[in-house]
Amino acid sequence: xxxxxxxxSSARGAAKAKSVIPTLGWDAATVxxxxxxxxxxxxxxxRVSASLRDQLRAVDPNVEVHDxxxxxxxxxxxxxxxxxxxxxxxxxxxxxxxxxCNDEFLEDALAYIEATDSDTTLVLRHAGGVRGKxxxxxxxxxxxxxxxxxxxxIKSDADKHDFSVAEFRRxxxxxxxxxxxxxxxxxxxxxxxxxxxxxxxMADAEGDIDERVVExxxxxxxxxxxxxxxxxxxxxxxxxxxxxxxxxxDSGADPVPIVATFASKLRLMxxxxxxxxxxxxxxxxxxxxxxxxxxxxxxLQSGWDEPGLRRAxxxxxxxxxxxxxxxxxxxxxxxxxxxxxxNFGRD
Amino acid sequence: xxxxxxxVGQEEAISRFRTAASDSRALAHSWLITGPPGSGxxxxxxxxxxxxxxxxxxxxxxxxCRQVAARTHPDLSALATERVIISIDExxxxxxxxxxxxxxxxxxVVVIEDADRMVERTSNVLLKALEEPPEGTIWILCAPSExxxxxxxxxxxxxVRLTVPSINDVANLIVGRTGVAYEVAExxxxxxxxxxxxxxxxxxxxxxxxxxxxxxxxxxxxxxxxDAVFVAARLLEIATEDAxxxxxxxxxxxxxxxxxAFGLAVExxxxxxxxxxxRSLEEQQKRRETRSLRDGLDRILVDLSSVFRDVLLLQxxxxxxxxxxxxxxxxxxxxxxxxxxxxxxxxxxxxTARHRIAGNVSPVLAxxxxxxxxxxxxxx
Ligand SMILES: [Zn+2]
Numbered sequence: 001x002x003x004x005x006x007x008x009s010s011a012r013g014a015a016k017a018k019s020v021i022p023t024l025g026w027d028a029a030t031v032x033x034x035x036x037x038x039x040x041x042x043x044x045x046x047r048v049s050a051s052l053r054d055q056l057r058a059v060d061p062n063v064e065v066h067d068x069x070x071x072x073x074x075x076x077x078x079x080x081x082x083x084x085x086x087x088x089x090x091x092x093x094x095x096x097x098x099x100x101c102n103d104e105f106l107e108d109a110l111a112y113i114e115a116t117d118s119d120t121t122l123v124l125r126h127a128g129g130v131r132g133k134x135x136x137x138x139x140x141x142x143x144x145x146x147x148x149x150x151x152x153x154i155k156s157d158a159d160k161h162d163f164s165v166a167e168f169r170r171x172x173x174x175x176x177x178x179x180x181x182x183x184x185x186x187x188x189x190x191x192x193x194x195x196x197x198x199x200x201x202m203a204d205a206e207g208d209i210d211e212r213v214v215e216x217x218x219x220x221x222x223x224x225x226x227x228x229x230x231x232x233x234x235x236x237x238x239x240x241x242x243x244x245x246x247x248x249x250d251s252g253a254d255p256v257p258i259v260a261t262f263a264s265k266l267r268l269m270x271x272x273x274x275x276x277x278x279x280x281x282x283x284x285x286x287x288x289x290x291x292x293x294x295x296x297x298x299x300l301q302s303g304w305d306e307p308g309l310r311r312a313x314x315x316x317x318x319x320x321x322x323x324x325x326x327x328x329x330x331x332x333x334x335x336x337x338x339x340x341x342x343n344f345g346r347d
Numbered sequence: 348x349x350x351x352x353x354x355v356g357q358e359e360a361i362s363r364f365r366t367a368a369s370d371s372r373a374l375a376h377s378w379l380i381t382g383p384p385g386s387g388x389x390x391x392x393x394x395x396x397x398x399x400x401x402x403x404x405x406x407x408x409x410x411x412c413r414q415v416a417a418r419t420h421p422d423l424s425a426l427a428t429e430r431v432i433i434s435i436d437e438x439x440x441x442x443x444x445x446x447x448x449x450x451x452x453x454x455x456v457v458v459i460e461d462a463d464r465m466v467e468r469t470s471n472v473l474l475k476a477l478e479e480p481p482e483g484t485i486w487i488l489c490a491p492s493e494x495x496x497x498x499x500x501x502x503x504x505x506x507v508r509l510t511v512p513s514i515n516d517v518a519n520l521i522v523g524r525t526g527v528a529y530e531v532a533e534x535x536x537x538x539x540x541x542x543x544x545x546x547x548x549x550x551x552x553x554x555x556x557x558x559x560x561x562x563x564x565x566x567x568x569x570x571x572x573x574d575a576v577f578v579a580a581r582l583l584e585i586a587t588e589d590a591x592x593x594x595x596x597x598x599x600x601x602x603x604x605x606x607x608a609f610g611l612a613v614e615x616x617x618x619x620x621x622x623x624x625x626r627s628l629e630e631q632q633k634r635r636e637t638r639s640l641r642d643g644l645d646r647i648l649v650d651l652s653s654v655f656r657d658v659l660l661l662q663x664x665x666x667x668x669x670x671x672x673x674x675x676x677x678x679x680x681x682x683x684x685x686x687x688x689x690x691x692x693x694x695x696x697x698x699t700a701r702h703r704i705a706g707n708v709s710p711v712l713a714x715x716x717x718x719x720x721x722x723x724x725x726x727x
Binding site for chain 1: 572575576577595617629702703712715719723
């Protein structure tokens with residue numbers, strides 16, 4: 001029978017039990033008897049997993065690494081992998097898919113954390129959801145002497161911006177703010193692609209990385225082009241915007257991300273509209289980096305007013321519906337949207 | 348006790364099904380149950396299935412009835428897609444099972460919960476099966492309205508239309524089921540516009556009630572385009588939270604029901620022979636994630652239409668039948684600051700948002716456009 005904590009884990013449903021164990025960021029992962037890796041950003045969890053292996057190897061190159069899948073786990077596996085070997089090598093057991101684990105795993109894991117093996121590091125990868133909640137609650141209540149590594153989703157542009165800056169800083173490389181901006185907008189759809197791009201730039205490019213370097217590597221990305229079209233349009237440069245659109249479409253750009261770019265640009269402009277607080281203060285509230293806020297403010301000064309912003313957003317929403325199938329002529333829909341936006345939403 | 352006990356306000360439909368189940372001359376081989384969301388279409392379909400498969404006409408207690416409730420009865424095939432569209436393969440598989448006839452009971456019953464979610468090609472596969480039904484197979488289709496099905500299918504089924512139960516009926520049902528005070532149940536039934544499942548949830552789940560409350564308050568707080576954009580972002584979060592909570596509740600309930608059907612207690616581990624069943628349940632649960640956000644958004648849009656319906660009523664000077672009575676002190680100034688034209692535009696904008704979200708438009712953008720329509724205010 002497992003020793004119980006005073007909390008009841010089932011009665012309160014979704015209520016989150018309080019954690020008493022250390023919760024660390026993915027880049028601060030350290031070895032502990034039980035390492036609970038939570039959060040939905042998969043590639044960060046992979047990094048944690050690799051980092052723990054490297055840390056253990058640095059101490060003892062003979063570390064045994066076992067990867068198990070919690071969905072088709074068989075009784076006893078955990079105990080047999082964790083039982084001390086003849087030569088006393090340290091062991092790293094990495095269990096994936098704990099959020100989908102079978103009952104056998106749950107039972108064994110609950111039993112194991114009650115009596116952990118001192119030479120074993122058990123890494124539990126739980127990507128979210130209620131499955132296995134009892135196990136998580138126990139670990140968070142301190143059973144097994146564990147720690148938690150949170151791999152939160154890198155979601156907003158501001159998150160992506162901070163992530164990229166940290167990537168370069170960690171490797172002691174320098175990158176200009178403009179280059180970060182170009183990189184984030186080129187990879188706005190996927191954080192793991194963004195991470196790959198950072199890694200590639202650091203490996204391939206020499207010296208300081210600026211906008212020109214990013215353009216050279218990733219200039220062909222649709223998103224970069226889309227930003228150009230939107231930048232022209234919101235500052236009233238109708239002709240330039242239409243030419244840039246042509247250019248983008250001719251080089252095979254998809255209309256959908258172009259509209260999405262307009263939407264995120266206008267959304268930020270609306271969010272900072274009439275707010276006098278500093279860009280630093282606003283960053284968290286509006287989910288954007290300070291440089292993006294400054295940019296949005298500059299754009300607003302080129303002739304925007306509130307009714308115009310309103311009409312511009314309505315026209316972008318309509319264009320989004322049109323490029324996603326509501327209209328037979330998506331290009332016309334985008335051109336119409338550009339007309340409205342470049343005229344600051346006036347009729 | 349019987350399987351009909353928990354159905355509210357559908358006496359006429361129930362009596363037709365009871366007759367059909369007990370008198371084979373009144374038993375058509377294909378049925379269509381139509382009614383608005385929450386009217387209990389699928390509950391009624393399974394009650395009818397129980398009545399056909401149970402030896403005592405749907406007692407609700409025998410092994411047959413319990414297997415129907417758990418969707419594990421050998422002579423029941425149920426298609427309850429959580430996806431946006433029912434695939435042609437799913438229907439083909441159903442049609443194939445339907446050919447075999449009953450195994451243990453008098454009938455084989457095939458239920459399609461969202462028969463409106465078929466493209467024409469898929470409907471035609473079903474049509475063939477309805478044209479030449481094997482002896483002893485009963486089809487029960489459910490859809491919001493007859494117009495949602497192809498005319499060729501409509502002409503082959505016996506149609507049973509459900510009515511929206513009254514707020515009072517729903518409230519009494521909830522009082523009976525959960526023991527909450529009548530006032531609480533009445534408010535929930537009113538807020539849920541007689542949707543039984545939603546009303547029950549509002550009574551029994553504080554977080555769900557808090558989410559609805561926040562939705563209404565936020566919508567009424569919008570004064571300008573900036574508010575609209577911030578509120579849209581928050582509404583999307585609420586919809587996501589709601590969808591997530593509902594999916595988790597549903598998943599857990601299904602697993603519990605399946606366990607019960609197999610006679611497993613909560614702490615029992617699953618014997619090897621039954622694992623395949625649980626795994627396929629789990630896969631099914633995974634597939635439904637995409638639709639559930641859409642459902643969460645749908646619930647928000649339903650709540651918002653109730654708010655703007657109230658606004659229109661107040662503008663017309665009507666005070667009877669206001670849904671969100673609890674918010675009158677916010678509703679009244681809001682209605683006064685909006686032209687009747689704008690209030691109507693918002694009602695249209697909510698419909699547009701629903702269509703756009705169904706058509707894969709970015710949900711936040713669809714919500715922003717919708718909230719923005721409500722911002723032009725009468726000059727004070
Ligand atoms: Zn029975």
